[in-house]
Amino acid sequence: MCLAIPSKIVAIKDDVATIDVDGVRRECSLLLVADAEVDDYVIVHAGFAIQKIDEAAALDTIQLLRDTADFVEGKSKVHPLDK
Amino acid sequence: MIERNFEAFRDPDLAKGLITQIRSRSRRPIRLMEVCGTHTVALFRSGVRSLLPDTIGLLSGPGCPVCVTAQGEIDAFVALAQRPDTIVATFGDLLRVPGSGTTLQAAKGEGADVRIVYSAVDALAFARDNPEKEVVFLGVGFETTAPTIAAAIFSARQSGCMNFSIAAAHKTVPAALGALLGRSDLKVDGLLLPGHVSVMIGVAGYRPFFNASQMPSAITGFEPTDLLMGIAELVTQIETGRPRLYNAYPRAVTEGGNPKAMALLEQVFAPADVPWRGLGRIPASGLVLRPEFERFDAFRRFDIQIVDAPEPKGCACGQILTGTRIPPECPLYKTTCSPIHPVGPCMVSSEGTCAAYYRYHQASS
Numbered sequence: 162m163c164l165a166i167p168s169k170i171v172a173i174k175d176d177v178a179t180i181d182v183d184g185v186r187r188e189c190s191l192l193l194v195a196d197a198e199v200d201d202y203v204i205v206h207a208g209f210a211i212q213k214i215d216e217a218a219a220l221d222t223i224q225l226l227r228d229t230a231d232f233v234e235g236k237s238k239v240h241p242l243d244k
Numbered sequence: 245m246i247e248r249n250f251e252a253f254r255d256p257d258l259a260k261g262l263i264t265q266i267r268s269r270s271r272r273p274i275r276l277m278e279v280c281g282t283h284t285v286a287l288f289r290s291g292v293r294s295l296l297p298d299t300i301g302l303l304s305g306p307g308c309p310v311c312v313t314a315q316g317e318i319d320a321f322v323a324l325a326q327r328p329d330t331i332v333a334t335f336g337d338l339l340r341v342p343g344s345g346t347t348l349q350a351a352k353g354e355g356a357d358v359r360i361v362y363s364a365v366d367a368l369a370f371a372r373d374n375p376e377k378e379v380v381f382l383g384v385g386f387e388t389t390a391p392t393i394a395a396a397i398f399s400a401r402q403s404g405c406m407n408f409s410i411a412a413a414h415k416t417v418p419a420a421l422g423a424l425l426g427r428s429d430l431k432v433d434g435l436l437l438p439g440h441v442s443v444m445i446g447v448a449g450y451r452p453f454f455n456a457s458q459m460p461s462a463i464t465g466f467e468p469t470d471l472l473m474g475i476a477e478l479v480t481q482i483e484t485g486r487p488r489l490y491n492a493y494p495r496a497v498t499e500g501g502n503p504k505a506m507a508l509l510e511q512v513f514a515p516a517d518v519p520w521r522g523l524g525r526i527p528a529s530g531l532v533l534r535p536e537f538e539r540f541d542a543f544r545r546f547d548i549q550i551v552d553a554p555e556p557k558g559c560a561c562g563q564i565l566t567g568t569r570i571p572p573e574c575p576l577y578k579t580t581c582s583p584i585h586p587v588g589p590c591m592v593s594s595e596g597t598c599a600a601y602y603r604y605h606q607a608s609s
């Protein structure tokens with residue numbers, strides 16, 4: 162029931178968004194999220210957008226992953242999770 | 245730009261960093277429970293399971309909504325489907341779950357009008373299109389799904405839709421975790437907490453449970469690096485003896501969760517003591533319609549009782565959902581029980597542990 166892949170909002174009409182999931186267009190309700198806009202990425206569950214993806218947080222996590230990879234390759238001394 | 249960023253969560257090089265870290269840090273044998281059924285499947289499908297060192301055992305928990313639905317609830321669903329002039333709508337997974345007598349699918353074969361929907365809103369559309377019928381949505385699921393049902397009920401009330409109701413068997417995750425950790429037969433060292441329940445209830449939703457149990461916990465997403473990050477975090481917590489409630493999925497999960505969805509849920513539903521498969525009756529672990537939404541309560545409207553019923557004979561689903569057994573330890577697994585002829589819900593649901601083992605276990609071991 163959970164769609165792990167975030168969907169991109171391509172259009173909004175009233176409380177319904179048209180979303181693009183890996184090239185497939187679908188509709189979902191926006192009744193459960195505040196301030197969703199076109200071009201936002203949302204997590205969709207059972208026909209409803211349930212959260213906007215926080216892009217800054219996504220980038221932070223990716224940085225953490227890169228730092229971890231650098232640490233295990235010996236490129237950095239301090240483990241990112243221990244910082 | 246952001247599309248490229250999301251792909252980073254599947255980047256094999258970044259995953260490799262985490263795997264190396266897990267391998268170097270994991271010393272003593274531990275057992276981690278993936279509470280969510282979607283995690284169970286993702287751990288197999290992504291190959292993450294096969295990349296972990298032998299020190300890490302993974303167990304499923306009570307996080308497959310169809311699987312934890314009690315036998316008596318399934319029977320009540322079937323009874324609703326067998327009513328005349330009724331359309332029941334539900335997510336596909338419920339159809340083949342064996343009730344005490346029959347399944348929804350078999351009832352459909354005998355003439356019941358059972359329809360699969362993607363969303364509760366689709367069921368509401370059936371109600372509008374079929375004013376001469378009663379349309380009942382069979383609602384299973386956790387805090388992720390319950391707000392979507394609440395939204396559908398609000399829409400029904402707003403549009404004055406009189407022939408729409410909900411058979412609500414929704415359940416809440418932290419209550420079940422509390423009950424689970426109270427069991428003496430549970431041997432679990434850490435929890436991968438479900439990503440999308442957490443989207444709704446937020447990190448804060450687990451705090452009372454975590455403070456009481458001090459069980460190492462990581463809220464985890466569904467991409468390969470998300471899964472590995474959750475596991476790496478738990479290994480570190482366990483090895484250092486410093487449990488914490490960690491959010492490894494911050495792009496989707498915030499401290500407070502989704503207040504709009506939770507407010508809607510709380511307006512429509514009230515907590516109730518409900519039965520879980522494998523866990524029995526847990527105080528305040530279910531969601532029933534509040535008195536002001538009583539007319540949308542299908543059980544009340546059609547006077548259908550949920551009666552405790554024994555689980556299928558020989559089926560170990562209950563033990564699998566509580567992490568005390570794995571599917572190959574069930575004598576019926578792959579003998580009398582298979583996805584074609586499922587004995588219990590854990591073999592039916594796409595999120596069920598037995599179904600996931602059946603599909604992926606050979607390949608990965």
Ligand code: SF4
Nearest residue numbers: 560561574581588598
């Ligand atoms: S293999 Fe079948 S009978 Fe055994 S626990 Fe799983 S669903 Fe139940």
